[in-house]
Amino acid sequence: MNKQHLPKNTLVGTGVDIIGIKRFGKAVEERRERFLNRIFTTAELSYCNKKVDRIQHLAARFACKEAVSKALKMNWNKGLNWKDIEVINNPSGEPWVRLKGQAKETANHLKIEEISLSLSHCQEYAMAMAVILKNTKNGRKQ
């Protein structure tokens, strides 16, 4: 098969973020529902609340949201809505992202084909990386 006719994914952007667990946990403890409900969807809270150390998982999801917003090159001139970037796990545990609102509009404008996420966390830090790709025919940008 002629490789020239195969679709090719082109890198649109990458984003990385790191969150200090201790500081994030302190904010959750002091600000509680007000803090959590501004950042996380019901599904995200439900997933993390089942974990033994929910703070690590919440912090990792927040890092994901930040990484995706960086990869999409979003700024905060139109306000910040962290719930527009929802981090969900498929049955095998792999995280993926569902976009809404302004984040979805940005992704549609950029003709985003795929957002790959990777996250990791330990007692001290949670970090995430997002890689965003768009599909181009014959390797040429549309």
Added chain:
Amino acid sequence: MAENNKLNDGNDEKIKEKVKGFIFNNFLLGSGADSLNGDDSFFEKGIIDSTGVLELVSFIEETFDIKVANEELIPDNLDSLNKIVPFIKRKKGNAG
């Protein structure tokens, strides 16, 4: 406890001092910084990051008994002491 007093010019300084105290205690303590001017940009100076925005907004909501919408989380409202004070006053005015 929520700020229920009528907000006037005298209260501008009171609001500013409360927010400044929060910024110092949570973001500047141990950084070596010993001053924060009213027009200093929190982001340009690297004082506040994304977690910091959330902490700051939660503090403002609780301390001044206001509700801040996500659409209001913009630099014009939150990026310096001199922007936060009128923002809080506007919100308090609208709350009544």
